[in-house]
Amino acid sequence: MIVTPLDSAILDSKDQYVFYHKMIDFSLKELIVAVQEKQILNQQELLLFKQYSDLLLYSIEAMRVKYMYDDEENMKVDLTDSSFPNYLEFRYLFNDLALREDYLEKLTGIETLKDEFLDTLMRKKEPIPKRKLFQAASIVYYSSAKKEYIFNRFVQGKIIPAPEGSVAEHLVSWSFYDVSHNRPFICYMYFNYDGKDVESYKDEIYETLKNIADREMALDTMAYGIDKRLPKVFPKLIKRVDLGPIHNVFAKDENKLTHAILQSIANKEIPLESYAISLKIDELKSSSEFKEGSFFSKQTFQRWDAMYRQRYIFAPHRIIQMLYNKTPEIMNKLAMSPVQVSSIQSSVVSNEK
Structure with a gap:
């Protein structure tokens, strides 16, 4: 790039x-x-x-x-x-x-x-x-x-038991810094394992995630790649958190929320240190399984539901009000009402005067 x-x-x-x-x-x-x-x-x-x-x-x-x-x-x-x-x-x-x-x-x-x-x-x-x-x-x-x-381009988490009541027995997480978006993504995969000890298969799992799931892509493409490369792993739920962008004075105005904030800063309607954070969570669930291959070498694959996306906005109260006024089409489609967070104290602005 x-x-x-x-x-x-x-x-x-x-x-x-x-x-x-x-x-x-x-x-x-x-x-x-x-x-x-x-x-x-x-x-x-x-x-x-x-x-x-x-x-x-x-x-x-x-x-x-x-x-x-x-x-x-x-x-x-x-x-x-x-x-x-x-x-x-x-x-x-x-x-x-x-x-x-x-x-x-x-x-x-x-x-x-x-x-x-x-x-x-x-x-x-x-x-x-x-x-x-x-x-x-x-x-x-x-x-x-x-x-x-240091947050490397790919950070691998350990395989741990999934929380009680989960859709599968095991949970593995990983994170990557996508080079095209320059944003961190955090991923979770809940899966079952066809064997006695999942630890004996962890190297194959980690290698596959690093090679296949280390960048932003269509979630079903990622899921299929993992499913195909790991015949002993049955993924049941994949969740990906897209952290950002952070809409503020350091961002470009192509994004509608960023543009609204920059415009309001320029008009002196809100202070220079104003910000909002976008967070998106994509989920892909397995609805059933099917087998492919010859009689002697069949592999079990997942049949995936449509991807489900939830979008969240975090911002101080004043910024939330402004975004409702200027970008209602975005604010009214969030997974929940915008989450209010604290504003940055004016003392952190070192050169506003």
């Missing part, structure tokens, strides 16, 4: 970094709380949702530290339908941390840097040069960030 100026924005000032990262961090945390309060996912799904979201938040925080004082490189944010960082930023994080020891050896020692800071502040009575601040941020970045906590 080629990143063009129309597809991504570069955060090229400290004020923009502070504003962007506080907005994304705040809105995602509000979303997690709201999903739990409204019981949009069951308890086990919610626990997994929070774990994947924590990886996402950790990665974005690592980006904040990495780029804060860097004069040469700037972080790219997707503008098309996301507001999340461009997927390449996650790859850069992963690659950086794979070579962390090499980088740390080249950086100025912590004690040396501390002495230089104290000398500059106490004796010279001067501000710390930006070059030195970048060195300090680099030390924090490479010494504290851990590769295993």
Whole structure:
């Protein structure tokens, strides 16, 4: 995928970094709380949702530290339908941390840097040069960030027992960062296993999910691919959560909700830090089974119902009112009334004045 100026924005000032990262961090945390309060996912799904979201938040925080004082490189944010960082930023994080020891050896020692800071502040009575601040941020970045906590392009969850009353015995989850949408997706599959110990078959399951279910596609296409590649697995329910876009000042105006927010910000009807979050959940259920193949090598397949989609909007009260006025055709078709979340305090807007 080629990143063009129309597809991504570069955060090229400290004020923009502070504003962007506080907005994304705040809105995602509000979303997690709201999903739990409204019981949009069951308890086990919610626990997994929070774990994947924590990886996402950790990665974005690592980006904040990495780029804060860097004069040469700037972080790219997707503008098309996301507001999340461009997927390449996650790859850069992963690659950086794979070579962390090499980088740390080249950086100025912590004690040396501390002495230089104290000398500059106490004796010279001067501000710390930006070059030195970048060195300090680099030390924090490479010494504290851990590769295993980075939201990679594909993140595999473990196979666990499905909650009581589920449509199948086992549950496996995974998440991926789709490179075409620059958004995270979280998936759940409830399935039965034709064997005694599902753990003995986990490598085949994980490999199949990584190869077949690592990008956004028609859900029935994904389901058929999994069903065909795993003859011992009988999927009964596949659920996919599309997290985003986050509609705010960092997004492009092609999306109707984003356009409404940007227009209202431009008209000074709502503050600069206004936001709304879209969340879509697609579900595909098996209605029955059928067999295909020769007499001696028949394989059981699922007969899938039509995909069922539910769409949710999370936004502060003032934004919900505005969206009802400007985009009623969208707001009236949601799975439930828009979920009210907190607005970002005006103090996080670092350069509005």
